[in-house]
Amino acid sequence: MNAVVWRKYLSWSVAGIAIWWLVYRSLASVAAWFTYTLLGMEHGSQPAAAVEFFIYEAPKVLMLLILVVFGVGIIRSFFTPERTRRILSGKREFTGNVLAALLGIVTPFCSCSAVPLFIGFVTTGVPLGVTISFLVSSPMVNEVALVLLFGLFGWKVAAIYLVTGVVIAIASGWIIGRLRLEKHVEDWVYKTQTGNAVPEAELEWPARIRLGLDAVKDIVGRVWIYVLIGIGIGAGIHGYVPQNFMASIMGRTWWSVPLAVLIGVPMYSNAAGIIPIVQALLGKGAALGTVLAFMMAVIGLSLPEAIILRKVLKPKLLAVFFAVVALGIMFVGYLFNLIM
Amino acid sequence: MKKIQILGTGCPKCKKFVQHAEEAVKELGLDAEIEKVTQINDIMKFGVMMTPALAVDGAVKSVGKVLSVEEIKGLLK
Secondary structure (H helix, E strand, C coil): CCHHHHHHHHHHHHHHHHHHHHHHHHHHHHHHHHHHHHHHHHHHHHCHHHHHHHHHHHHHHHHHHHHHHHHHHHHCCCCHHHHHHHHHHCCCHHHHHHHHHHHHHHHHCCCHHHHHHCCCCCCCCHHHHHHHHHHHHHHHHCCHHHHHHHHHHHHHHHHHHHHHHHHHHHHHHHHHHCCCCCCHHHHHHHHHCCCCCCCCCCHHHHHHHHHHHCCCCCHHHHHHHHEEEEEEHHHHHHCCCCCCCCCCHCCCCHHHHHHHHHHHCCCCCCCHHHHHHHHHHHHHHCCHHHHHHHHHHHHHCCCHHHHHHHHEEEEHHHHHHHHHHHHHHHHHHHHHHCCC | EEEEEEEECHHHHHHHHHHHHHHHHHHHHEEEEEEEEHHHHHHHHHHCCCCEEEEEEEEEEEEEECCCCCCHHHHHH
């Protein structure tokens, strides 16, 4: 690409980020002005707190979402499944599991492609356990969930979610690799003839930026309504609902974490759809670890995913897969109920 | 005659892709045959790991996303 085009892209990007930052910084004062000056609501009253919360949080979280989804879209343009497979092929256990869990975050993936991806990986020398690490981290560590957790609960909760999600993916894949369950992969899988990988075209920056914008249009277009509902619920709790209502059910009793996982696994929702529920549960006094476990169970494991994976995994391996991941999620739940 | 193959195991995205391909062929007035490749073994022979994918005359042109009618027309010209 020539220097003029580069300069154009660079100046547009700098201007875009500067405007984004200015708007983002002024959201709090705009929300306060809107609530107290324009609507003339009373300082310190509950409805005013709810309105101010919503007017501040809704654009804030949507702006964060747009920025992060755009960024992740561009990062993903560098990581095709083919490239990920090349990196993972023939890797040792553990190193391979760690890499797979990390690549699972940045490689574009949709659960409808789980079967071709699984076959494409295991027939070209990616160990079974390493493939499982990828399959666990890919849906579970989700950029939309990450942004929402950051926006609504702060960076600590977001970081906990990110780190524990990666650790569960590494551990589950490593354990399944150690258990030597290759014979519980459906027999036809290893006999499948996998064609040569599709040749990759090296993308130019305009194409990558296009992909980032496409991701924003696709993902933000799909989830904005859940985000607003989640923040709406958050605002309601912020102003009104008394705390500790749910504490007895999803609190710190020993059975609350397994129960949350048990309820969560069969449920299927995208990461954004689950956030309103998370928000409501936390606001009503449910413990953070329990709620985090519930959320991970819903987005990381699901019945439709089990049905898709049943095509390539025999029942025993499928059961081990779900059991190991569910145990990992429960462990995270207990851990955070203990330390938070 | 061109041979257009849509690779995918039958998810909603794949069906949309087939519709777009049919429209693209009609708008270009091409003499082309559209085939749906739904068997996983056949899909793997193309080396494709993300569906839906599009192959023209046996060569994979796009993977992992539903192309618009305009994008398909661009690939067929």
